[in-house]
Amino acid sequence: MYDGVVADLIDELGRLPGIGPKSAQRIAFYLLQSDPADVRRLAEVLVTVKDKVRFCAICGHVTDEETCRICRDPRRDSTALCVVEESKDVIAVEKTGEYRGRYHVLGGAISPIDGIGPDDLRIRELLQRLTDGEVTEIIVATDPNLEGEATATYLARLLAPMGLTVTRLASGLPVGGDLEYADEVTLGRAFAGRRRLDA
């Protein structure tokens, strides 16, 4: 429908996750009407990001240096290690402000359907990090879904003989949610994980 390069742009934008043909068209026209300098900046950052970004040699989090900002920070608690699936999860935990330890990014979760087994994740690197005995607690913060739970169970079994405290993030009702609309599994977990209210 569109002439050459506009059609190309809409095509390329439409390949991005969560962007359908209508959104791609909308973004394309936004770009056509915006300042050339802005569009050039977006194009440049796309090229730079592929050249520069790599994964932290220690934890696997995205970074543009040899190690990430968190691994380089001497103020972080080296006795706690939070194991997550993706870099995005590191950011999610960081945003809570509740955690001052270090991270380990697995790069996914165990999923037999997708053919992802323990060997496809950064579990060998995790075990490597535990050899110096500095870490005393492992917080397994994989997603609360089938794959994340399977990964958590696998890690718990693997790490149990090492004498480490292995914990899992609590499941329960989301804050600001409505009991009536909670699914039965979540509500069941909320019951199982109930805590004493101290007066």
Next chain:
Amino acid sequence: MYDGVVADLIDELGRLPGIGPKSAQRIAFYLLQSDPADVRRLAEVLVTVKDKVRFCAICGHVTDEETCRICRDPRRDSTALCVVEESKDVIAVEKTGEYRGRYHVLGGAISPIDGIGPDDLRIRELLQRLTDGEVTEIIVATDPNLEGEATATYLARLLAPMGLTVTRLASGLPVGGDLEYADEVTLGRAFAGRRRLDA
């Protein structure tokens, strides 16, 4: 939260219309994990599009040549001219397959709130195109909202003395819709524009 260039990429993506911080993050990670050639192609098309794309010298539709494909096509009916707000609307009308005439893109609609008056639209160029007397019908296909209606009324008054047939797209119930859920203005228009069913 993210290191330098990843943060830049998420920022730049988040500036695009309809892309919030979460989507920007999702797209950024998709790009980080995808083939460098794909990302480079997206970056290149962004640069090319700003260099190459211009607006058709006749109708104002986006094109990468002096005039657009529709204006260059000798098979199109030169007696009918469909006036639309944006290039996107040309594509929307083209997709119906109902129209074989030519187009004129105004580049917006009259909107006093946004400070857009008739002089900000390509109305002078429209009048210019009518001087040779080839066009006999103007189909005003501006959006069926306040600004589009105002623009349509303005054009109808402007063009009336020229002895042209000026028509407006029908308003009424959307096909596949439900009468019960139609708003009262649309339903009122559907009544006003009712058509005789021939047996």
